[in-house]
Amino acid sequence: MESQETKSDISLQKMREVKRLKSVEDRRVGSEVFDRITLKTLYKLANQGYIHLLNGAISTGKEANVFKGADEDGKIVAVKIYRVTTSDFKKMQYYIQGDPRFNVRSNNKRQLINNWVLKEFKNLNRACEVGVRVPKPIVAKNNVLVMEFIGDDDGSPARLMRQSKISNPKYVSDKIIDYVKKLYNDAELVHGDLSGFNILMQEDEPVIIDLSQGLVVDHPISEELLNRDIENLSKDFKKMGIEISHDEIKRKIMDL
Ligand SMILES: Nc1ncnc2c1ncn2[C@@H]1O[C@H](COP(=O)(O)OP(=O)(O)OP(=O)(O)O)[C@@H](O)[C@H]1O
Ligand SMILES: [Mg+2]
Incomplete structure (x- = not known):
């Protein structure tokens, strides 16, 4: 009985602590x-x-x-x-x-x-x-x-591709590969942080976001980042039911 009380005391205290920390954190984020x-x-x-x-x-x-x-x-x-x-x-x-x-x-x-x-x-x-x-x-x-703002007319923000049910995976994956190709060949940019977490789905259309890391193709690490982007995409596409290898995506992007 005694130990039970102690247990619940501790957890109560912990909860208070967490709550207190959380409010401090909220304030900190606000002022940051x-x-x-x-x-x-x-x-x-x-x-x-x-x-x-x-x-x-x-x-x-x-x-x-x-x-x-x-x-x-x-x-x-x-x-x-x-x-x-x-x-x-x-x-x-x-x-x-x-x-x-x-x-x-x-x-x-x-x-x-x-x-x-x-x-x-x-x-x-x-x-x-x-x-x-x-x-x-x-x-x-x-x-x-x-x-x-990427979202619907009511003002709800679009969902991440990674968290969406994709009804037209072939269309979406083709479109994304085409976007990466255009970025690379025409804009001469590599996204550098591309994955289903930086693609929003506006209805059935993919929208690429978060280009802050994006770098010019002649940056010393652009090739490495492009490969990482392709690897992430290949994994995300697989989850959507589209099997396409890293090399195949790369060939399409490089237009080989
Ligand atoms: N233009 C936009 N329209 C609607 N929602 C957006 C838009 N830009 C960003 N978001 C939402 O905000 C989230 C974070 O944006 P973004 O990816 O650009 O920032 P981040 O730098 O990745 O932040 P983090 O520090 O989490 O990495 C996105 O995942 C998306 O849900
Ligand atoms: Mg992001």
């Missing part, structure tokens, strides 16, 4: 996203009519938070905000240094993040130009990227 400069950036974007309001978090990731917002005409937009405190600067620095579009030798964290966001914006633009379905970028400012 909306630090002074981020708030200033959001105000500026609001003054310029890009974001009228932010209403609801879509995702809280490792480095960025994505919110649903509306512009001054009421059109829904997606707002991706990079957190300055939790970003992987070493990675950012490495990726940016090999990219001739950016001439940054800086160790300044904010400057790096701003360039990282600009890189995502440029990559999305380049992808759009060559006919790859991605969220259309609207504006990049400091650590904030505003882009087309």
Whole structure:
């Protein structure tokens, strides 16, 4: 009896502890996203009519938070905000240094993040130009990227391919391979973090997202990342019932 009480006491205390930690964590995340400069950036974007309001978090990731917002005409937009405190600067620095579009030798964290966001914006633009379905970028400012919202008309965000039931797997896999091919050959970019976790399904159409890691084909690690992207896709396609090997996907992308 006595031990039972002790047991329940401990678990009660643990629960309180978890609850307390969670609330601390929530506050921490809140202040991390909306630090002074981020708030200033959001105000500026609001003054310029890009974001009228932010209403609801879509995702809280490792480095960025994505919110649903509306512009001054009421059109829904997606707002991706990079957190300055939790970003992987070493990675950012490495990726940016090999990219001739950016001439940054800086160790300044904010400057790096701003360039990282600009890189995502440029990559999305380049992808759009060559006919790859991605969220259309609207504006990049400091650590904030505003882009087309991918979802339905009611404002529900689209689901990840990885978490969706795919009714037309052959069509979807062919389309994705064609997008990677266009990215590689026409936009001269490698996504670098491609998998079913960075592809949204808008109704039956795949939409590629999260091009922040995307790099130019002549970056020293582009080949390695392309191979990793292909490997991930091959596994995801298999889960959808489409058997296509790494080599076969690569041949299609390289147009051999
Ligand atoms: N344009 C968009 N429209 C609708 N939802 C979006 C859009 N962009 C991102 N999302 C949602 O937000 C999530 C995170 O976005 P994204 O993949 O770009 O960030 P991330 O850098 O991967 O974050 P993480 O730190 O989790 O890796 C996506 O999985 C998707 O659910
Ligand atoms: Mg992602």
